Amino acid sequence: MRKFLVLVKKETKELLTPQVLMPLIIMVLLFVFIGKVIGTEAKKAEAKQNISVIDFDSTAISNSVIEMLSKSGFKVSLYEKGDVDSVIDETKEKDGTIVMVIPKGFESGLGVSESQDIETYAILKNFSFLGSRDIEAAKVALAAINDFVSNQLILAKAPGVDPQELKVPIKVKEHVIVGDKMAETSPEQVMGFVTSQTTFIPIALFLVIIIAAQMIATAIATEKENKTLETLLSTPVSRNVLVTAKMVAAGLIALLAAIFYMFGFRYYMNEITGGAMGGSASALVSEVMKDLGLVLTPAGYTILGLSLFFGILCALAIAVIIGAFAEDVKSIQVLITPLMIMIMVPYFLTMFLDIGSLSPLVRYVVFAIPFTHPFLAAPNLFLGNYAAVFYGILYEVVFFSIFVYIAGRIFSSDRILTMKFKLKTRKA
């Protein structure tokens, strides 16, 4: 055990170089910086927006429309005459984004049940997500205006009737069933909640696996290149202990990298969504999700952790073999590509598709990739498919054992020093 700890310490120290730490710190700082900038801009966008309204009608209804816009958070610049072009120019100067034109005869037309046109002119200054916010806000305001005007018209034609009863005579009462549990909520709300809870898992897993695999493969290739591997192999330490120590060290650094990444990413998401991510669902929504069994229990988290852990170990076992093949550090990038593809395939497939609906052959191929199982673990736990998760973990354990055995065999023989894959370079 003492030798194992000495080895883990040495491997960790070797891997924890400024070259590894700097990108992690820069990544967190970037996330914080971008998050701050976007957060500040979003707050600015939430401030009152300039909207120019040309009211050619000047009646009680058109005044109500303008009042509604003011209540919806717009700073209204009112024009009762003038041409549209000059108002657009003036709005541009004021940094406004919307010009709205209420035509003459607006109220009288509505009075005889004729639909009326309100023209809008959106001034696009950029195509960013934040840039389109004011236009979306104007659309919401127009929908509210439509609702308000139609209510007025209904009340005028049929006094004493609730306009909502006429406008929405059929009300939908939505229910969602998950497994054997049912709750009154919309499928969209459930999907949104589950997605917000599970989005981080595949991202973190993807990163951890890639980083760990690259680290361990590079560490072995470096030792081969520096010729220090021979002397390490001649020490009175079992080869399996050597391999395991390398894996544990790479796993630890990978976890550290994941924590750095998740911290930065979470901060970034909190800034741009105003704290909408990561369990900030309202108490009511939380209660409904609990009724549906869509909340991970401590046991669920443990099972998920086990699936993730064995997924990482599978990647490390493969990476050890890749490192053994590499003659130098340069060849690692090429050698590790098949492993990255093995991780990317289930990452994207589980994100966009239902694996169960794939053809049997494709499905078995995807299931044969050990990394599919940790990606599927969280959704399966939510749906109560515990058996699928357990079989997945069992498969990961078997896969890991086979590859550790192969890695151990390679390290136990001279092949570790003679196996090589060299990049062919063209000679001029």
Place this chain on the structure above:
Amino acid sequence: MTGEDYLSFMAKIFFSDKKYQEECIETARGITGLNERLKSKIGTYSKGMMRKLLLARAIMTRPKLAILDEPTSGLDVINALEIRNTIREFAKKGMSVLLSSHNMLEIEYLSDRVGIIHEGIIYDAGTPNELKKKYESANLEEVFAKVAG
């Protein structure tokens, strides 16, 4: 990893007692003769420095038998001489050394007994003088040529 870190790591692998670890590292420092350069990263070492470090690591624990594979190949005259002297010094102190080399003059200079191996077969063995006498040769290089030729 610096040369010093490397030696310290290896000493910890071999000994759990701190006193032995320190003795080991001290011996290795002397063997390498790298002094302050031991604090530099191994990646910055020249071939000669690297060979001295690896030799130090191999014999710092004072093993009964050290197996050295071409310890001076590719080195300049001074570095090669320093390494040969270190090997002789430790052999005098009682350490057995099994050394393989293509440099027959080096073998003659260092060895008490020599085995002539060619394509995996041991053709003959003896002291350098016995072999030279037996094959009526001026040095071991000629012995090898006659045996393997």
